[in-house]
């Protein structure tokens with residue numbers, strides 16, 4: 112757990128704010144004059160987790176950098192819903208080039224800033240899971256390997272949502288997408304090796320790697336702040352539920368992210384130079400089924416016939432995470 | 445302005461795009477009735493004053509609390525706290541210790557010497573309150589705050605009613621009682637002690653515009669118990685009364701108490717403190733049917749009080765009693781079995797309930813009585829215009845808390861009657877149900893326990909058994925409150941909105957929805973810990 116838990120102030124560190132807390136301990140999101148990096152009027156779907164996650168991340172980064180930063184965005188929902196020419200929702204210095212090159216463009220921005228003596232201006236590259244784990248992967252790996260001074264953020268909604276919910280390398284097994292239909296003996300996405308980019312990033316032994324979700328704001332903000340306090344290549348992987356692609360209710364976005372972590376299906380941890388340094392422990396463990404049941408992309412696991420075999424395999428993945436990261440080891444309140 | 449190559453439009457903000465048009469439902473902020481407030485017979489709203497106590501604003505908490513009830517230090521000791529029984533937190537871990545915080549606030553206020561603000565208006569109307577028990581004093585307090593001239597008349601040498609002459613000092617120390625009563629009287633209320641009202645109409649004719657009857661139920665019920673001449677039989681209320689007066693009766697070493705209510709338990713615990721080696725309660729039914737409060741029964745048992753369940757007293761004689769074993773029939777009613785047993789007893793204390801002395805209203809033809817109680821309408825007025833009644837003398841649950849509530853509500857009704865206006869009963873908002881809370885956000889926090897005096901030290905005197913919380917534990921306990929149905933400014937709605945459509949108005953001012961941009965996703969509703977936002981259909 113990256114954020115220091117507040118011992119007992121009614122809501123502790125779970126809620127966004129806490130009127131009983133010292134002002135300097137409060138979250139960026141609770142500030143009346145927060146940056147609102149992604150402002151109102153954007154065209155994201157109702158309840159979009161990516162819109163929420165991007166504001167959480169960039170507002171924290173803006174606070175950490177004193178507003179001195181540049182954001183490079185890959186193609187994807189985040190770019191399309193925020194910036195239909197000539198309108199924009201961004202209140203940060205922002206630039207977009209292509210689907211697959213955001214880490215490379217960010218490298219260039221960082222180099223340019225260094226060359227012009229503006230090293231205090233920080234660089235954030237951001238994009239969806241398609242942009243990060245698939246098409247932009249080589250650029251990302253190169254940026255890591257060169258240890259360029261960039262914080263790369265992946266908003267993982269498990270698919271190419273902007274173009275109509277196609278499968279990506281981050282689509283979880285058994286999930287239904289437009290290209291992995293719920294038909295046949297093995298409905299939905301195939302069980303494969305997966306592409307665990309946080310661990311691949313760790314294998315590059317870069318200074319900092321972390322995962323987070325939109326369900327634990329204080330944890331996410333602490334990680335952004337920590338990453339912004341470091342130099343070199345850093346990677347943050349944020350789970351952002353997508354009501355459209357996941358077939359979930361708009362109001363359940365935060366709840367689903369919470370169930371992903373509380374079931375162990377999505378491990379939340381941080382690592383420095385290739386070693387895991389802390390994990391966010393499970394508080395009230397739930398079976399993976401609770402997480403799956405709220406999403407229509409898994410509906411075929413429950414009807415017309417219940418697929419316990421598949422649910423068990425997904426549970427086994429969660430159990431594997433719990434064991435690997437010790438998610439049940441240190442209980443906190 | 446010259447534009448860069450290939451650029452034809454000025455850059456604009458997406459604020460021009462009012463996404464509120466997508467909405468089919470809209471979130472609205474509400475204030476609901478928390479279950480604690482719903483359950484409080486004295487009409488306190490614990491959530492409100494716990495909220496103030498959370499950040500240590502104890503004076504503000506006390507002032508909010510005492511708008512409804514002027515006796516927090518007393519309530520914090522004798523109230524059976526139905527608020528805690530109703531508290532939503534009991535579904536999560538344990539109920540909030542509302543009563544313990546209330547007591548802390550009451551004790552703290554006495555320590556700090558806080559006083560009530562003097563009335564700001566004078567109506568020139570005069571009200572006579574008969575009886576200085578909790579009911580009468582509560583009414584006097586509220587009437588005085590409304591600017592009326594109030595006289596309280598009581599036959600006893602000291603005010604307090606059953607709080608002084610019934611409830612024993614080990615549960616309610618008299619300095620606490622005195623302090624909270626004095627503070628009410630300091631508002632400028634005339635208290636006439638040792639003055640019994642024998643004829644209510646005569647008293648009213650002394651120049652009062654209205655009368656409030658709060659004479660309680662002071663007489664112990666005398667059931668017929670066959671007894672030899674030398675048997676020593678007393679009733680519990682007289683016994684407790686004499687103890688309170690400093691003239692304890694001689695009960696002997698073996699005392700039997702007959703009855704199953706709180707008075708029976710207090711009588712037995714008092715007998716122990718007066719030196720009885722054996723204090724036995726004889727009760728006709730079983731423990732689960734006993735009206736006495738659980739915690740008091742538990743404390744009594746700890747102190748060595750013994751109970752003979754399913755038994756009645758068949759005959760009393762000097763030195764011993766004959767007890768008959770009972771059996772419950774299908775309807776749960778106790779039936780005699782014909783099996784008898786002898787019990788050694790130097791005295792028998794009857795605790796079979798109380799009734800009211802209604803001689804003061806005899807001959808008031810339009811004032812209706814039923815089963816020994818005064819009948820009142822929903823505004824606490826009797827059949828006689830201008831004569832109101834409440835507390836133990838009207839049909840209701842007989843507790844200090846109910847009395848305080850009656851007093852306050854009657855005061856409002858008397859005020860309206862004097863002004864010739866209708867009583868405005870506050871319309872209660874819907875109840876804040878547990879199912880509407882998102883309890884994920886509350887820290888795990890067990891109940892703070894009030895220390896108790898060890899049992900061995902208790903029976904040697906009338907020292908108070910249950911101790912108070914200190915300031916730190918009181919704040920902790922207050923913070924366990926989940927603020928059901930009332931925003932406590934946790935900023936969740938402001939944070940979780942993907943559309944920045946929640947406007948934070950600043951500390952103490954809460955939030956507003958910006959319907960120009962709210963898409964109606966409902967995340968704020970789902971993630972509000974306290975269930976203070978509702979989704980309603982979009983008005984068309």
Ligand SMILES: Cc1cc2nc3c(=O)[nH]c(=O)nc-3n(C[C@H](O)[C@H](O)[C@H](O)COP(=O)(O)OP(=O)(O)OC[C@H]3O[C@@H](n4cnc5c(N)ncnc54)[C@H](O)[C@@H]3O)c2cc1C
Pocket residue numbers: 522523524574575576577578579580597598599600603604605606607610611612639640641642658659660661662681684706707710801804834835836837841842843844845847
């Ligand atoms: C032993 C015992 C323990 C109890 N414990 C608790 C407890 O722990 N918690 C709780 O909530 N409740 C308890 N109760 C009940 C509670 O005390 C009563 O419900 C409450 O006091 C009723 O308030 P009241 O003002 O209506 O009447 P009372 O308190 O009975 O006051 C009536 C007053 O009117 C005066 N009076 C009567 N007739 C006249 C007259 N003709 N002229 C002038 N003055 C008159 C009396 O002197 C008295 O002062 C207990 C009761 C007893 C007997």
Ligand SMILES: Cc1ncc(C[n+]2csc(CCOP(=O)(O)OP(=O)(O)O)c2C)c(N)n1
Pocket residue numbers: 161186187188189210211238239240241242243268270271272273274279
């Ligand atoms: C080279 C290239 N191929 C394909 C596309 C079409 N395209 C635009 S966004 C997108 C998917 C984006 O997926 P992801 O990065 O996961 O972001 P999301 O929309 O899910 O947030 C695709 C396939 C493109 N813009 N460029």
Ligand code: SF4
Pocket residue numbers: 478479480481490491494530531532533540542924925926927928
């Ligand atoms: S949690 Fe607080 S507001 Fe809710 S019922 Fe309990 S005391 Fe009342």
Ligand code: SF4
Pocket residue numbers: 473930931932933934935936937938955968971972973974975976977
């Ligand atoms: S989410 Fe928090 S701040 Fe918003 S209404 Fe509910 S209690 Fe108040």
Ligand code: SF4
Pocket residue numbers: 158471940941942943944945946957961962963964965966967968969
């Ligand atoms: S979270 Fe924002 S957009 Fe969604 S319903 Fe609430 S105010 Fe509206």
Ligand SMILES: [Mg+2]
Pocket residue numbers: 239240241266267268269270271272279
């Ligand atoms: Mg995606």
